Amino acid sequence: MSFKHNLLLTLLIINVLTIYGQEKIIIKGKIVSEQEEPIEKAHIIAIDSSKGTTTNKDGSFELILRAEFPINLQISHIEYLPGQLTIQQKDLDIKPLKIVLQTRIRELNEVKISEPKANDQSAIKINADLTPYLSSPAGPAIEGLIRSQMGVAANNELSSQYRVRGGNFDENLVYLNGFEIFRPQLIRSGQQEGLSIINPDLTESVYFSAGGFSATYGDKMSSALDVQYKKPQNNESGINVSLLGANIFTIGSAFSKKITWLAGARYKTNRYLLNSLDTKGDYNPEFTDFQTNINYQINSKFSIEALGYYALNQYNFIPSDRETSFGTINDIKQLKIYFAGQEKDRFKTGMGALRLNFQPDKSARYELQTTHYRALENEAYDIAGAYWLQEIEGTNDAETTTTIGVGEYLQHARNDLLATVTTVSLKGINHINSTNSIQWGLKWQKEYFDDRINEWEMIDSAGYSIPRNSNLELSYSLNTQHQQTTHHLKLFVAHQTTLTPTWGKISMNYGTRVIWYDNESTVHVTPRFQFSFHPHATPNTRFRLSGGWYFQPPFYKEYRPARSGEIYSLESQKSRQILTGIDHYFSITDRPFKFSAEVYYKYLYNLIPYQVDNVRIIYSGKNEAKGYATGADFKIHGEFVPGSESWATLSLLRTEEDILTDTWEKEGEPGYIPRPSDQRVNFSMFFQDYLPNNPSFKVHLSFYYGSGLTFGPPRSPRYMATFRMPPYRRVDIGFSKDLLPWMSRNLQIYFLKTAWLSAEIFNLFDINNTISYFWVSDVNNREYAVPNYLTGRRLNISLKIGF
Numbered sequence: 001m002s003f004k005h006n007l008l009l010t011l012l013i014i015n016v017l018t019i020y021g022q023e024k025i026i027i028k029g030k031i032v033s034e035q036e037e038p039i040e041k042a043h044i045i046a047i048d049s050s051k052g053t054t055t056n057k058d059g060s061f062e063l064i065l066r067a068e069f070p071i072n073l074q075i076s077h078i079e080y081l082p083g084q085l086t087i088q089q090k091d092l093d094i095k096p097l098k099i100v101l102q103t104r105i106r107e108l109n110e111v112k113i114s115e116p117k118a119n120d121q122s123a124i125k126i127n128a129d130l131t132p133y134l135s136s137p138a139g140p141a142i143e144g145l146i147r148s149q150m151g152v153a154a155n156n157e158l159s160s161q162y163r164v165r166g167g168n169f170d171e172n173l174v175y176l177n178g179f180e181i182f183r184p185q186l187i188r189s190g191q192q193e194g195l196s197i198i199n200p201d202l203t204e205s206v207y208f209s210a211g212g213f214s215a216t217y218g219d220k221m222s223s224a225l226d227v228q229y230k231k232p233q234n235n236e237s238g239i240n241v242s243l244l245g246a247n248i249f250t251i252g253s254a255f256s257k258k259i260t261w262l263a264g265a266r267y268k269t270n271r272y273l274l275n276s277l278d279t280k281g282d283y284n285p286e287f288t289d290f291q292t293n294i295n296y297q298i299n300s301k302f303s304i305e306a307l308g309y310y311a312l313n314q315y316n317f318i319p320s321d322r323e324t325s326f327g328t329i330n331d332i333k334q335l336k337i338y339f340a341g342q343e344k345d346r347f348k349t350g351m352g353a354l355r356l357n358f359q360p361d362k363s364a365r366y367e368l369q370t371t372h373y374r375a376l377e378n379e380a381y382d383i384a385g386a387y388w389l390q391e392i393e394g395t396n397d398a399e400t401t402t403t404i405g406v407g408e409y410l411q412h413a414r415n416d417l418l419a420t421v422t423t424v425s426l427k428g429i430n431h432i433n434s435t436n437s438i439q440w441g442l443k444w445q446k447e448y449f450d451d452r453i454n455e456w457e458m459i460d461s462a463g464y465s466i467p468r469n470s471n472l473e474l475s476y477s478l479n480t481q482h483q484q485t486t487h488h489l490k491l492f493v494a495h496q497t498t499l500t501p502t503w504g505k506i507s508m509n510y511g512t513r514v515i516w517y518d519n520e521s522t523v524h525v526t527p528r529f530q531f532s533f534h535p536h537a538t539p540n541t542r543f544r545l546s547g548g549w550y551f552q553p554p555f556y557k558e559y560r561p562a563r564s565g566e567i568y569s570l571e572s573q574k575s576r577q578i579l580t581g582i583d584h585y586f587s588i589t590d591r592p593f594k595f596s597a598e599v600y601y602k603y604l605y606n607l608i609p610y611q612v613d614n615v616r617i618i619y620s621g622k623n624e625a626k627g628y629a630t631g632a633d634f635k636i637h638g639e640f641v642p643g644s645e646s647w648a649t650l651s652l653l654r655t656e657e658d659i660l661t662d663t664w665e666k667e668g669e670p671g672y673i674p675r676p677s678d679q680r681v682n683f684s685m686f687f688q689d690y691l692p693n694n695p696s697f698k699v700h701l702s703f704y705y706g707s708g709l710t711f712g713p714p715r716s717p718r719y720m721a722t723f724r725m726p727p728y729r730r731v732d733i734g735f736s737k738d739l740l741p742w743m744s745r746n747l748q749i750y751f752l753k754t755a756w757l758s759a760e761i762f763n764l765f766d767i768n769n770t771i772s773y774f775w776v777s778d779v780n781n782r783e784y785a786v787p788n789y790l791t792g793r794r795l796n797i798s799l800k801i802g803f
Helices: 005-020 089-094 126-133 143-146 738-744
Strands: 026-033 043-045 052-053 060-066 073-075 080-086 097-100 125-126 174-175 203-209 223-229 236-242 245-254 259-268 279-297 302-328 331-361 364-393 399-433 436-461 464-466 476-499 504-519 522-536 540-552 572-589 590-605 608-613 617-621 625-641 644-658 672-674 681-691 694-706 728-740 754-762 770-777 783-789 795-800
Touching: 026 073, 026 617, 052 060, 073 203, 073 590, 080 097, 080 795, 125 143, 125 728, 126 728, 143 203, 143 223, 259 783, 279 331, 302 364, 302 783, 399 770, 738 754
Parallel strands: 026 097, 174 223
Antiparallel strands: 026 060, 043 052, 043 073, 073 080, 125 203, 203 223, 236 245, 236 795, 245 259, 259 279, 279 302, 302 331, 331 364, 364 399, 399 436, 436 464, 436 476, 476 504, 504 522, 522 540, 540 572, 572 590, 590 625, 608 617, 625 644, 644 672, 644 681, 681 694, 694 728, 728 754, 754 795, 770 783
16 A cells, blocks of 8 residues: 555544544533523524534424534524524533523514504514624724615615615605604715615614505605614623724623613715716715714613614715726727816705603503704816717727717706604503404604705806807706695504414404594504414415505605796605515525515505606606506525525515606606606525634625616606616625634633724726716717716735723
8 A cells, every 4th residue: 555545544433433532422401482482493503513403393402513622602593693602611510501592573462561662563673783794984883784685775885775675765664762863854875875874883672664564654655664772781882993984882881781772873975985986086975973872761661762863974076087998899989078177066964853751550651752863965066077978999009089069068056954853642552361462652743954055057068058049048947936834643443462263373464444634634643454374274474464554744855946946836656566475484404594575566546756867856846647566575594504594585576656646758758757766676695604613704796686777868758768878797705714712812802891803895897887877968969878887806815802
């Protein structure tokens, strides 16, 4: 036998002796929920050996290993948050071990007084702990998790806004600790958009409903996002530093946890990302915010909660030049622009909220709360551009260019908006018995807006003013001032109950909202319902049905004059919805999975038509359309890799509207045309993995595909916006390494709780995604649509440390 064979045999014998020389360890235990209920089919994996087992009906398990202490276990279940456990030899003296998992998806009949919104059966719970692993140029944000859920679409990585099932950005409800929050009104592009008000470092739970939500939520037509901040159990702090900015937070309590607090400060800049755009210049965007949440437990029945938020977003930009190539391989065009001027925008936002909680006993809870939101938004720009539009022919070695358009333009704006929203509300929940509860609420809301608009644009092509005329004319101008005050009264009542017939379990949530606001002086009643069926014959399958009437009173942006200074009276936009869905739980190779599917139809009426430019929504200012949205959504969610949560979603959508006042230039009516949010196909995927024998090194990948949205010429009739943008395609990938074991072992740093180093590659394949179009004209007033591309490939490095 050769020396090589002898060496291999020797190594094999040593390896076998090493394995069998290790102590045989038997680990017995039981896995239960927070309610002490046994968890069946939970997965337990020994990370170092990749051996595992699953729990029985009573939650018990037995795992036999040949290993050395300490032993690292990974515990997971599709309905519970995954966890890790390190077992020392002394831990085996406790027989059996008891392991508690936190709920990810709530039991259908569960009612918790502290989180009444969780009773909404259309809402899914999203693991907020995944936010740092979601690679995104917008930075760690809860909205980054939302955009990959069923029915959700987003095609701008610089923005935290999203569309849901044919709706627009303004149709989504967002709650933070039960307080409704609002967004700035004058934002035009993702470059100007700062930080989302939701701080992921402080977030504990996230619930999201893509439609068919209950009467306990407010009055929007598309979705509801409900975020709860952490309830401090221990003192902790952390810092996160990257090429895009820095975050710092602290969490703690005092006086035997009678007082608890959260505080976070963030800084973000997009300069590094914006330098990858076609438009070159001096970008100086700076976004900062600070927020705090303080709770004081007065006694066993009374507590007070205060939430404060302040943000200052500044966008300063001095453009220099732009060069964009577009078209097809046989028809290549190139736009060159040389700029003069600058843009200075300033968005200052603040919010204060106060809540008094009263819980006389375990069967009732009441909340009296007030909020005040204030925003001061200023945008100012004077930008002149001289452009050359050329047609390129030939190859790289012998290119010829032909100028097909030469012109200049000048854009000017001095816009100021003061917006305030004040609310006072009283809410309660009363538990009749273990299976019945009533939720109710009364809310008064006042909105005030003071808007001054002064903007105009002049286009000069080949020495002629457009529109072509012997006199010098502006192609567009608007100079007006408008003040508006609106009062709302809102009431809701909802009944949550659970029935247990012999064949299964039925959970029901039905109720109604009553809405009145003075600009319309009409009382609206909007009933809503939700049913969930869990037959005993199919214990791993749940069926759902929900729907109702959804009204959306106009906020100021719907009133804001877009093309003229005229303000029209508006009614609420309305929607009737029906949705049915199914959730099926199953296992593949002892790993848990969940498959969900939903089919929906929305009838829309009293619509206010709009057009979209980047993230700016421009409304027509009139209730002059009806429409519909219908589609199907699919999602598979589970552990594609043991112990790591991943998912993939597919959404099919069709949404159209009929503008009742439009006509063709000659005769007839256009009829139904696609809405600006008519994105027919959306696919998203979030995938995690780790090295088999080194789970401290992780990889996380995000993939998005969305078919093209509609667009049309600027300041043209709505029915002309039927062209399609190219599809949105993007892949972001990140790599994370847990530094805590290395720092503890080699640097002897023991006061840290977490330490992660991450590297992210944004837009891995450097795809030019189109967000909007820049329109140029020649002397014959022919218009050319030049794509405005989003960010290119960029590398980001971040370090996150927790104390």
